[in-house]
Amino acid sequence: MAASEDYYDILECAPHTTQADIHTNYRRLAKHHHPDKTTQSSQWESIRAAYEVLGNEKLRAQYNRWRASKLPISFEKYQSTVQAHAVHWNFSNQRAIQGPKASTEGWWKMRERGNQVDVYERFRNYEI
Incomplete structure (x- = not known):
């Protein structure tokens, strides 16, 4: 053509x-x-x-x-x-989602004790 x-x-x-x-x-x-x-x-x-x-x-x-x-x-x-040329993003240095004690179980225990964690602040600080 x-x-x-x-x-x-x-x-x-x-x-x-x-x-x-x-x-x-x-x-x-x-x-x-x-x-x-x-x-x-x-x-x-x-x-x-x-x-x-x-x-x-x-x-x-x-x-x-x-x-x-x-x-x-x-x-x-x-x-x-x-x-x-399709774009595929690959990040090798991605942060793992971690709770206060390197596990989500620790976060739930802390929440049960009455210590409310500000979810927005944790998200902003790349904790979740």
């Missing part, structure tokens, strides 16, 4: 078009341009590729983000970049 081709233009619809209308436009274009129907049409591959993206809501959302970003790369390259 050339960089100037837009999937919405190929399927002759607008970005706010519903999935049902996209499907209807695809069926109409497929009847006219399918290789089994005519031998002169060279648009079938671009119509099929456009429907594969716009017919799937997840891919359509990615395509809309790519269009809005106006990046100078193709959608296929953008799509592979998005899938390859």
Whole structure:
């Protein structure tokens, strides 16, 4: 697909078009341009590729983000970049949840004795 081709233009619809209308436009274009129907049409591959993206809501959302970003790369390259660079946070120095005596059992015993611990203060001080 050339960089100037837009999937919405190929399927002759607008970005706010519903999935049902996209499907209807695809069926109409497929009847006219399918290789089994005519031998002169060279648009079938671009119509099929456009429907594969716009017919799937997840891919359509990615395509809309790519269009809005106006990046100078193709959608296929953008799509592979998005899938390859998922962010996974990994913290090796996470604090363990500890009560006053390094266990939650100690906190419950302390609470039973009437010593109310301010939960908000414990949270703010990274104790829980």
